[in-house]
Amino acid sequence: MSSYYGRPVLKEPVWQPEIPAYFFTGGLAGASSVLSLAARIGGNETLARRSLYLGALADLVSPALLISDLGRPERFLNMLRVFKVTSPMSVGSWILFVSGSATSTAALLEWAGRLKPVKYAAELVSSAVGAPLSVYTGTLVADTAIPVWHEARHELPFLFGASAAASAGAAAAIAVPVAEAAPARRLALGGALVENVIMLAMEKRLGFVGEPYREGEAGKYAKAAKACTLGGAALLATLGRKSRLAAAAGGGLVLAGEAALRWSVFKAGFQSARDPKYTVKPQRDRHR
Amino acid sequence: MLDSYGTEAQERVGFFTDTSVCIGCKACEVACKEWNLVPEDGLVWTGESYDNTSELGANTWRHVAFVEQNEPLHGDREVDALRWLMSSDVCKHCTHAACLDVCPTGSLFRTEFGTVVVQEDICNGCGYCVPACPFGVIDKRHLPRRDAPALPLITKQEDGRVWKCTLCYDRLKGGHEPACAKACPTESIQFGPLDDLRERADERLAKLQAEDWNGARLYGRDPDDGVGGFGAFFLLLDEPEVYGLPPDPVVTTRDLPGMYRSAAIAAGAVVLGVVAAFVGGSR
Numbered sequence: 001m002s003s004y005y006g007r008p009v010l011k012e013p014v015w016q017p018e019i020p021a022y023f024f025t026g027g028l029a030g031a032s033s034v035l036s037l038a039a040r041i042g043g044n045e046t047l048a049r050r051s052l053y054l055g056a057l058a059d060l061v062s063p064a065l066l067i068s069d070l071g072r073p074e075r076f077l078n079m080l081r082v083f084k085v086t087s088p089m090s091v092g093s094w095i096l097f098v099s100g101s102a103t104s105t106a107a108l109l110e111w112a113g114r115l116k117p118v119k120y121a122a123e124l125v126s127s128a129v130g131a132p133l134s135v136y137t138g139t140l141v142a143d144t145a146i147p148v149w150h151e152a153r154h155e156l157p158f159l160f161g162a163s164a165a166a167s168a169g170a171a172a173a174i175a176v177p178v179a180e181a182a183p184a185r186r187l188a189l190g191g192a193l194v195e196n197v198i199m200l201a202m203e204k205r206l207g208f209v210g211e212p213y214r215e216g217e218a219g220k221y222a223k224a225a226k227a228c229t230l231g232g233a234a235l236l237a238t239l240g241r242k243s244r245l246a247a248a249a250g251g252g253l254v255l256a257g258e259a260a261l262r263w264s265v266f267k268a269g270f271q272s273a274r275d276p277k278y279t280v281k282p283q284r285d286r287h288r
Numbered sequence: 289m290l291d292s293y294g295t296e297a298q299e300r301v302g303f304f305t306d307t308s309v310c311i312g313c314k315a316c317e318v319a320c321k322e323w324n325l326v327p328e329d330g331l332v333w334t335g336e337s338y339d340n341t342s343e344l345g346a347n348t349w350r351h352v353a354f355v356e357q358n359e360p361l362h363g364d365r366e367v368d369a370l371r372w373l374m375s376s377d378v379c380k381h382c383t384h385a386a387c388l389d390v391c392p393t394g395s396l397f398r399t400e401f402g403t404v405v406v407q408e409d410i411c412n413g414c415g416y417c418v419p420a421c422p423f424g425v426i427d428k429r430h431l432p433r434r435d436a437p438a439l440p441l442i443t444k445q446e447d448g449r450v451w452k453c454t455l456c457y458d459r460l461k462g463g464h465e466p467a468c469a470k471a472c473p474t475e476s477i478q479f480g481p482l483d484d485l486r487e488r489a490d491e492r493l494a495k496l497q498a499e500d501w502n503g504a505r506l507y508g509r510d511p512d513d514g515v516g517g518f519g520a521f522f523l524l525l526d527e528p529e530v531y532g533l534p535p536d537p538v539v540t541t542r543d544l545p546g547m548y549r550s551a552a553i554a555a556g557a558v559v560l561g562v563v564a565a566f567v568g569g570s571r
Contacts, residue, residue, distance in 0.1 A: 004353060004532030005336045007343060011424040014415040034562045042570030071413015071428055071448025074439040078393040078412045086541050089416045090392035131555035139551040143390060143540050144419040150540055153547045157554035165561050180571050187565035194561070273419065280529045283536035 001280055009279040010145055012270045018069040020266035022062050023137045024259045026096065027164030028171060029058035030133030033103055035168045035187060037127035047184060049110060050175040051168065055126070056107035059100040066096075088140040092133075099133050102126035134164035141269060147279060148212045148272035149265075155202040156265070159195060163258045166191025166229060170254035173236055173247050181247065185236045188254050192233035195261070196226060209282055212271035213264070221264035228257030293400045300402030301460065302519035303469065303477055304485035305376055306492055308501065310476040312338055312374035316350040319471030323456065324349065327431055337372075343532070344377055346429035349453040350468050351377045353531050361525075363500035371502075375531050376468070376477055379404070379425045379453035380508060381519030382539065387417035387426050387452075389541040402482070403455040403519060413448040422515065422537035426452040455519070482519060489523060501525065507533065514538030 003009075013019075032055030039048035067076045080097060084090040106122035109115050138156030141149045149156065169187030176184060199222070203210045212218050232253025239246035272278045291297070320326065329347040334340050337354035344351045353375045360369035385404045388396040395410035396417060406426075417426050429447040437443035456466035464470070469479035478485060489506055496504040503526045508518030514537050528535050 002527060002530045004355070004530065005334075007532055009424055009529070009532060009534050011345075011418045011421065011427050013419045014428040031558060031562070034559055035565075038562050038566055039570065042566045044570045047570075067442065069415075071415065071444065071446070071450075072411070073442040073444060074437070075393075075410075075412035078395070078410060079414070081410070082392075082394040084389075084392060084394065086389040086544065087392045087416070088544075088547075089390065089414060093392055131558040132551070134558050135551050135554040138554070139547050140416075142547055143544060144416075145386065145422040145537075145540055146419050149419075150543070153543060154550045157547075157551040158557065161554040161558040162561070165558055168562075169565065182569055182571055183565040186568070187562060190561060190565060269419065273424075276529070276532075279534055283534055284529070287536040 001277055001284070003276040003280065007276065008274050009276050010273040012273045013144075013146070015266075016069050018065040020262040021259075022065040022069075023160065023262040023266070024167065025058045025062045025065065026137055027134045027160060027258070027262075028167040029055050029062055029099065029103065030130040030135075031161075031164040031168035032058060032171065033099065033123075033126040033130030034134075035172060035184070037123055039183065040123065042183070044180055044183065046180045047172060047176050051172050051184075052103070052107050052110055052123070054168070054171050054175060055130070056103045059096075059103045062096060063100060088136060088143050092136045092140055095129050095133050095136060099126060099129045102129070131161070135161040141265070144269075145279075146269045146273050147209045147282060148206070148268050151206055151209045151282075152202055155198055155205075159198045159202065159261075159265070162191045162195035162198060163261050164191075166195060166233070166254055167258045170232065170236070170251040170258070173240065174251035178241060178244055178247055182241075185240060185247070188251065189233045189237050192229040192254060192257070196230060199226075209272075209278060212268040212278070216267070216271050218264045218268035218271055221260045221267065225257045225261035225264055228253045228260060232257060296400050298400045298402075299481045300519065301455070301480060302381060302403075302482045302485060302521070303378060303455075303466075303479055304489050304521060304523070305378070306476050306478065306489070306523045307373065307375040308492075308496060308504065308523055308525060309474045310352070310374040310376055311474055312352055312354055312372075313473060314341075314352050315471040315473060316376050316468035316477055317341060317348070317352060319467040320350045320453075323459070323467035324454070326451075329431065344379070344423075344425045344427075344452075346427040346451040347431070349378065349451075353377060355526070355530055357526070360502055362502060371525075373525055373530070375522065375524065376472075377531065377533070378468070378520050379455070380423055380515070380521070381453075381455060383511065383516030383519065384539040384542070385515070386420040386422060386539045386541055389539070390416045390420045392416060399457055399460075401455070401457075401460050403457065403460075405454045405457050406450055406452060408449055408451075411449040413450065415450070417450055420540055422534055422539070426450050485521075489521070492523060496523075503527075514542070
């Protein structure tokens with residue numbers, strides 16, 4: 001394959017570590033809102049309340065991370081200047097705006113114990129945008145020219161969604177007494193399992209283009225993610241059912257694993273852009 | 289494409305860069321920097337033929353590539369030949385522009401001339417356009433900013449916005465041709481209405497092929513390619529990747545409907561997953 005002095009065809013992303021950190025907090029916020037409402041309906045008030053608080057906290061941190069990453073943070077409001085369906089970042093900014101407003105309103109009213117109908121309405125809105133919030137970042141990175149992201153466009157939202165669900169479950173399993181945290185533990189376990197299956201299937205389907213997920217820094221973090229999520233989930237499913245300490249350790253491991261997963265996918269994009277072979281070869285193959 | 293401009297819409301213009309007559313003088317690079325006040329961003333010796341510019345970016349809107357090859361220029365008339373390929377690269381001003389599609393602020397827009405331009409007073413430096421461009425053209429400027437920070441507490445000291453070729457939007461508004469085309473001494477860079485340029489390119493290609501030039505081809509002329517044809521297209525003498533260009537670029541947003549479908553199903557799956565976690569008791 002020829003190249004121009006081995007130089008990349010594409011530009012590497014200019015995003016800073018705030019962005020993968022946001023993938024994690026945004027996912028946690030979105031899935032926690034859904035978990036909170038489900039617990040509310042199921043009659044588990046402790047789980048509902050604490051998941052709501054966790055979601056609100058993650059929803060508060062998320063925009064701060066995003067604004068900090070901007071080249072011109074003082075212009076962050078320009079994100080709400082237009083609504084563009086062709087830009088997953090525009091759609092996502094609006095989702096985050098609605099989610100942040102609704103979740104923090106609901107959490108404040110929950111804490112103050114006032115205006116129940118308004119709180120319920122806010123919770124409904126918060127959980128309605130929660131699921132989109134937890135998956136759209138996968139679509140956001142897929143909607144680029146980076147081969148390892150674009151070619152994974154159908155898997156990434158599922159991968160990020162499963163990771164978000166596992167995060168919400170793990171966080172709640174830490175925050176809620178073991179006697180009331182069974183659904184949270186099941187969610188963490190299920191999310192972690194599904195996520196690892198998706199990752200395997202994705203790498204298998206992508207073949208050559210998917211190499212960056214296994215190599216370099218991305219590969220190291222992917223391995224760490226696998227070990228942490230599966231180990232943490234196993235701990236939650238066994239000792240975590242009896243001991244709060246074991247639940248905290250298991251939940252912490254799962255959360256660390258999910259953060260590592262986002263970092264791995266993020267770095268894979270850089271590695272994919274850096275080597276022109278990932279850009280040129282697939283194009284050359286389909287062009288002949 | 290330009291319907292929204294009504295009576296202000298102009299004929300779509302662009303560049304035809306005929307690399308067969310490029311002499312590698314870099315007058316286009318200099319003229320572009322001068323006219324557009326593009327800042328200097330480091331002087332280095334790369335050792336890559338005569339190319340010390342290396343790539344397009346926030347501070348380089350024209351880039352002349354130099355390729356040294358052991359290949360004959362014409363057919364196979366010469367043995368042990370050496371040829372020197374030179375090509376002035378630029379933003380392609382795609383018919384379907386990924387940078388414009390993904391820009392969340394509306395800073396990137398389609399002008400009345402059919403070109404793609406960044407509004408620097410709108411751009412907030414989110415960086416989404418950078419990995420979206422299939423050619424690696426647009427990039428973020430990290431040089432110190434010149435204006436006074438508006439909000440000292442959350443403001444950064446670097447420029448932080450994205451920059452690229454504007455096809456000299458200001459010069460077009462004044463009825464002039466872009467600076468690079470004006471400065472090009474061999475008419476390797478030709479400016480004009482896109483339809484005229486395509487005709488001219490077809491004629492030029494036919495002539496080069498009749499003269500048995502080695503590897504002559506048009507790149508980006510076809511309106512049915514993955515980006516709907518380039519507003520700035522090329523006549524190359526080898527495969528695009530030899531010049532650092534993608535052989536079959538596709539606008540990423542072409543696949544967006546399918547991506548949104550997958551995202552919607554994934555969101556549904558998250559809800560189902562959470563509900564499933566409550567099967568067998570909600571405590």
